[in-house]
Structure formats: structure tokens, C-alpha cells
Amino acid sequence: MLEGYNTVTNIKNHIAFHLEQIIEEAETMRSSIEDKDYCLLCELAHIKEQFNEIQTSASFFYLKTYIADFTQNYIDIAKAIQNLSERRHGALIIVERNNPVDSLLQGGIQLNANLSNRLIESIFFPGNPLHDGALHIKGDYIVSAANVLPLTTQNFGNEKVGTRHRAAIGLSELIDALVLVVSEETGRMSFALDGTLYPISTAKDSIH
Known part of the structure; x- marks a missing residue:
């Protein structure tokens, strides 16, 4: 999940990538919300997964930061x-x-x-x-x-x-x-x- 994301730059890039994905998906949701065949709940579930990925990435990085000082x-x-x-x-x-x-x-x-x-x-x-x-x-x-x-x-x-x-x-x-x-x-x-x-x-x- 986080292979290679051990530097500040890579962690930030990893998080930025998922944020961009969320923004794109949110825009698609906004423009498609009136479409009765559009599965809004499915897209919301996927966005939740993206947020979980961001949280996990940040948590691992900060864990190392917190421990390494002590x-x-x-x-x-x-x-x-x-x-x-x-x-x-x-x-x-x-x-x-x-x-x-x-x-x-x-x-x-x-x-x-x-x-x-x-x-x-x-x-x-x-x-x-x-x-x-x-x-x-x-x-x-x-x-x-x-x-x-x-x-x-x-x-x-x-x-x-x-x-x-x-x-x-x-x-x-x-x-x-x-x-x-x-x-x-x-x-x-x-x-x-x-x-x-x-x-x-x-x-x-x-x-x-």
C-alpha cells in the first residue's frame, strides 16, 4: 500500500494524488447527481476508500516521525x-x-x-x-x-x-x-x- 513512500516528498505526492482523485470524483458526482441511473452511494463509498488511504499514508509517516525522535x-x-x-x-x-x-x-x-x-x-x-x-x-x-x-x-x-x-x-x-x-x-x-x-x-x- 505504501511501498516506497518513506520520504516527506513521496508521502505528500501520494496524498496529493488521492486528493486529486477525490476532487475529480466529487465533480463527476455533482454533474451527474440528477441522472437517475447514477449510483451516488457507490461513488461515495469509493471516495471514503480514498480518504482511508490518505489517512493510512499519513499515519504511517507520522508514526515513524514520532518514534524516530525517541x-x-x-x-x-x-x-x-x-x-x-x-x-x-x-x-x-x-x-x-x-x-x-x-x-x-x-x-x-x-x-x-x-x-x-x-x-x-x-x-x-x-x-x-x-x-x-x-x-x-x-x-x-x-x-x-x-x-x-x-x-x-x-x-x-x-x-x-x-x-x-x-x-x-x-x-x-x-x-x-x-x-x-x-x-x-x-x-x-x-x-x-x-x-x-x-x-x-x-x-x-x-x-x-
Whole structure:
């Protein structure tokens, strides 16, 4: 989906392309709206897909930007969540930024280990005693695992939001940490920042 879109220029070009597509389709909709055979709902659905593509592109780019400032091993984190996503191994990963998160975490097991994608993946392997909580990353170290996070009290209506996602949003509402989530059910990746959840591309080449 985002192969090769790793620079500011390419990301902007990618987004601009989809915006142009939306403008063209919106103009077609406006001029065809009186045509009784014209499928307005079909076109609206396609425009929604274009907006989703734009959001995903921007989210992946900004994810890298947010992480790179706080750990030199952000590629290891990206590789880990990509591999976990492909295997549908659920994961919850905190990347500490400016403000310490320790006071908001409960029940964690101290690790103080060097950060690597293989270690992250092994921690979230099903059956591992540490897999059922949040991993805490600070700088280039995995500080702790199996942490319990505060859950958001947001009302999502009929939308199904799992515990990991509620925990990610909940912590990001209270502090500037970035919290990554991999869904165990779907394998979809996302990250929470400032109380909002953003989707991440699932294209493997996008992390290189």
C-alpha cells in the first residue's frame, strides 16, 4: 500500500494524488447527481476508500516521525509489529516520549533489555507469560512487560473496540506516549496518540 513512500516528498505526492482523485470524483458526482441511473452511494463509498488511504499514508509517516525522535531502533519496532500483524499475534507497545509513564503502569515485570524486533516478537508469542499486557519501551531499551494500562472511558457506540485498543487510547489520553496496537483478531495495526487511534499500513515493504 505504501511501498516506497518513506520520504516527506513521496508521502505528500501520494496524498496529493488521492486528493486529486477525490476532487475529480466529487465533480463527476455533482454533474451527474440528477441522472437517475447514477449510483451516488457507490461513488461515495469509493471516495471514503480514498480518504482511508490518505489517512493510512499519513499515519504511517507520522508514526515513524514520532518514534524516530525517541529511539534509534524504531525500525526494529516497525518490523516487530509488522511480523506480529502477519501472524495475528496481539500486541500492545508503549513508546515513552517526553513524559515518564511509570506512574501510570501497574503490575509490570522489569526487563531492562536491549530493544530488538526478535525480543518484542517473542514476548508477544501466544502462551508467553508476558504477552498479555503492555510492553514499555524507553529509548533503546525494553523497560518492562505485562503492564496494565488505564482504559479509556470514551463511548464508541456500536463500534467494537477491544481491551488493547481501549488501553492504548486510555494511556495516550493521560500522557504524550505513543502506544502501538496489533489486533489479535484481525492483525490490523494502529497507534494511539493524544487519545486518538490511527490505522497503520499493513504493506511489508513500507517499513524498509
